Amino acid sequence: xxxxxxxxxxxxxxxxxxxxxxxxxxxxxxxxxxxxxxxxxxxxxxxxxxxxxxxxxxxxxxxxxxxxxxxxxxxxxxxxxxxxxxxxxxxxxxxxxxxxxxxxxxxxxxxxxxxxxxxxxxxxxxxxxxxxxxxxxxxxxxxxxxxxxxxxxxxxxxxxxxxxxxxxxxxxxxxxxxxxxxxxxxxxxxxxxxxxxxxxxxxxxxxxxxxxxxxxxxxxxxxxxxxxxxxxxxxxxxxxxxxxxxxxxxxxxxxxxxxxxxxxxxxxxxxxxxxxxxxxxxxxxxxxxxxxxxxxxxxxxxxxxxxxxxxxxxxxxxxxxxxxxxxxxxxxxxxxxxxxxxxxxxxxxxxxxxxxxxxxxxxxxxxxxxxxxxxxxxxxxxxxxxxxxxxxxxxxxxxxxxxxxxxxxxxxxxxxxxxxxxxxxxxxxxxxxxxxxxxxxxxxxxxxxxxxxxxxxxxxxxxxxxxxxxxxxxxxxxxxxxxxxxxxxxxxxxxxxxxxxxxxxxxxxxxxx
Amino acid sequence: xxxxxxxxxxxxxxxxxxxxxxxxxxxxxxxxxxxxxxxxxxxxxxxxxxxxxxxxxxxxxxxxxxxxxxxxxxxxxxxxxxxxxxxxxxxxxxxxxxxxxxxxxxxxxxxxxxxxxxxxxxxxxxxxxxxxxxxxxxxxxxxxxxxxxxxxxxxxxxxxxxxxxxxxxxxxxxxx
Numbered sequence: 001x002x003x004x005x006x007x008x009x010x011x012x013x014x015x016x017x018x019x020x021x022x023x024x025x026x027x028x029x030x031x032x033x034x035x036x037x038x039x040x041x042x043x044x045x046x047x048x049x050x051x052x053x054x055x056x057x058x059x060x061x062x063x064x065x066x067x068x069x070x071x072x073x074x075x076x077x078x079x080x081x082x083x084x085x086x087x088x089x090x091x092x093x094x095x096x097x098x099x100x101x102x103x104x105x106x107x108x109x110x111x112x113x114x115x116x117x118x119x120x121x122x123x124x125x126x127x128x129x130x131x132x133x134x135x136x137x138x139x140x141x142x143x144x145x146x147x148x149x150x151x152x153x154x155x156x157x158x159x160x161x162x163x164x165x166x167x168x169x170x171x172x173x174x175x176x177x178x179x180x181x182x183x184x185x186x187x188x189x190x191x192x193x194x195x196x197x198x199x200x201x202x203x204x205x206x207x208x209x210x211x212x213x214x215x216x217x218x219x220x221x222x223x224x225x226x227x228x229x230x231x232x233x234x235x236x237x238x239x240x241x242x243x244x245x246x247x248x249x250x251x252x253x254x255x256x257x258x259x260x261x262x263x264x265x266x267x268x269x270x271x272x273x274x275x276x277x278x279x280x281x282x283x284x285x286x287x288x289x290x291x292x293x294x295x296x297x298x299x300x301x302x303x304x305x306x307x308x309x310x311x312x313x314x315x316x317x318x319x320x321x322x323x324x325x326x327x328x329x330x331x332x333x334x335x336x337x338x339x340x341x342x343x344x345x346x347x348x349x350x351x352x353x354x355x356x357x358x359x360x361x362x363x364x365x366x367x368x369x370x371x372x373x374x375x376x377x378x379x380x381x382x383x384x385x386x387x388x389x390x391x392x393x394x395x396x397x398x399x400x401x402x403x404x405x406x407x408x409x410x411x412x413x414x415x416x417x418x419x420x421x422x423x424x425x426x427x428x429x430x431x432x433x434x435x436x437x438x439x440x441x442x443x444x445x446x447x448x449x450x451x452x453x454x455x456x457x458x459x460x461x462x463x464x465x466x467x468x469x470x471x472x473x474x475x476x477x478x479x480x481x482x483x484x485x486x487x488x489x490x491x492x493x494x495x496x497x498x499x500x501x502x503x504x505x506x507x508x509x510x511x512x513x
Numbered sequence: 514x515x516x517x518x519x520x521x522x523x524x525x526x527x528x529x530x531x532x533x534x535x536x537x538x539x540x541x542x543x544x545x546x547x548x549x550x551x552x553x554x555x556x557x558x559x560x561x562x563x564x565x566x567x568x569x570x571x572x573x574x575x576x577x578x579x580x581x582x583x584x585x586x587x588x589x590x591x592x593x594x595x596x597x598x599x600x601x602x603x604x605x606x607x608x609x610x611x612x613x614x615x616x617x618x619x620x621x622x623x624x625x626x627x628x629x630x631x632x633x634x635x636x637x638x639x640x641x642x643x644x645x646x647x648x649x650x651x652x653x654x655x656x657x658x659x660x661x662x663x664x665x666x667x668x669x670x671x672x673x674x675x676x677x678x679x680x681x682x683x684x685x686x687x688x689x
Contacts, residue, residue, distance in 0.1 A: 195569075201569050202569075204572060204573050205573060206572060207577070208577045208579070209634055217569035218568050
């Protein structure tokens with residue numbers, strides 16, 4: 001019996017497994033035959049230089065080999081011994097993560113010897129693990145739990161007291177990360193990450209064997225990197241947990257949908273984890289060309305902006321000198337009237353709008369109300385206004401431009417706003433989606449706000465605001481961004497907007513009766 | 514200043530013999546321990562600055578090896594291996610005996626600063642377990658009578674005011 005959901009799940013697994021391969025070169029089909037090995041009785045092609053684990057992942061069989069210390073984004077360590085496989089003509093079991101694959105190799109991942117070895121490793125790892133899964137935040141997405149369920153022994157022969165680290169049972173390594181050393185299985189992914197990927201060298205293991213403990217390299221400096229959330233992502237147990245998500249939600253309630261981070265011009269791929277359309281966290285989604293396996297903490301925490309309690313999610317209309325919530329009919333009628341009667345309208349679109357939104361506004365407004373519109377883009381990250389001024393802020397991901405689509409705006413021939421000032425027009429339509437800054441507006445001009453605004457941003461514009469039309473944030477809409485390297489990324493809604501906000505093309509459609 | 518200028522010059526002379534700066538960490542830790550008797554947190558920081566390496570690279574090496582003393586030790590430093598080979602051959606009984614005799618626990622120093630007792634990781638002489646290291650010297654196949662004899666002799670050496678106790682195989686006056 002096999003239903004479609006199961007097939008989809010299997011396909012998803014296959015894709016994830018492929019993405020999880022750190023040797024990214026595709027198998028070349030050509031004159032030179034690719035090297036082959038036999039994996040569990042099936043002939044598999046690979047690229048010279050692959051390790052056995054990478055071969056298995058390339059063949060979509062990565063899930064057959066459990067691992068703790070191996071992570072495709074990190075250097076290979078070969079310390080956990082969980083990934084051992086049997087290779088014919090080799091006396092010992094070999095670690096799949098660090099043994100280079102050779103042409104004609106015969107590899108078995110499911111023999112009795114391999115399973116016995118895995119059960120042995122699991123038993124050793126669980127000797128000192130507290131098994132506090134009911135109160136552990138990692139439960140449900142924990143490698144130790146999953147692998148023990150698949151490969152572990154049913155019982156343990158260890159009857160003595162477990163080793164504990166009383167001082168590091170709940171230790172705040174920084175504002176973002178909490179360490180529970182009792183749960184640690186010493187895979188050292190975090191140490192290699194801080195050493196090789198972030199290059200901040202701020203985590204280390206002190207002591208040896210029984211007393212081995214993860215600590216800060218320098219207590220005076222603390223954990224300083226901008227990528228601390230990734231530590232919690234790849235920690236195979238609940239030792240490192242992200243404070244923002246800690247004790248907030250059980251992972252099995254979460255639905256996972258792909259989207260794009262709009263926090264800077266890099267456009268990192270993310271997975272939006274939500275339940276009932278309430279977002280609980282962003283995690284990185286693997287994209288070789290853009291962000292690899294990582295995202296920065298600022299991007300990770302930017303879901304707070306979408307879920308901001310002060311975000312305006314109902315249409316508002318000026319009445320007696322103050323904005324008041326109203327219905328879409330009234331707000332749209334007022335907008336239509338304002339656009340109809342104005343003589344000179346300036347439309348300032350933030351560079352956080354999608355290409356579709358910019359093109360729609362450029363085409364639809366003159367079509368409905370005649371050629372009284374001038375279109376300008378506004379970025380607002382310092383003095384930055386063109387993509388050539390954008391630069392990297394570190395060696396990994398973070399870019400200076402804090403909006404997602406500056407290059408897209410340039411593609412739409414949208415000229416940047418002169419001096420960041422809006423002057424000499426009767427009506428200004430300000431379109432932004434929470435990321436570009438609010439431009440300075442000269443006196444005597446009426447304002448229509450459109451998009452994602454919070455109450456403070458709206459209040460900063462004072463009494464000139466006539467209408468406020470709430471729009472959708474990136475994770476709530478579909479569209480296209482062009483990132484700093486010119487990569488075009490399309491995305492679909494990851495969650496359904498919980499307020500009354502509407503997509504730009506819907507909310508302007510009704511403005512002219 | 515925990516590290517003397519003399520020592521720094523010595524390390525600079527060693528530099529060409531080592532492929533990377535990181536390879537100099539262990540020689541430098543050894544030198545610091547010979548000079549000051551221990552590798553303190555401050556001296557680790559100074560080594561990191563001198564070798565231009567992250568502090569973690571120094572700390573992880575210094576804390577991995579039990580042979581580097583992170584705290585000040587007494588004149589006679591008993592280091593008894595507690596790993597499986599020695600433990601199977603009765604190192605726990607020897608440790609108990611030493612604790613009784615010195616009236617201190619493993620990991621402590623006596624109040625008069627004469628003795629330190631440490632439980633250390635494998636000393637690499639499992640073939641002749643149990644192994645006891647006293648300062649720089651190894652004593653293999655240790656049993657209770659031999660231990661008593663050893664402790665007696667070290668106590669008389671301290672009383673006689675000898676300079677290099679437990680350094681029969683390593684004498685700084687002979688060593689370059």
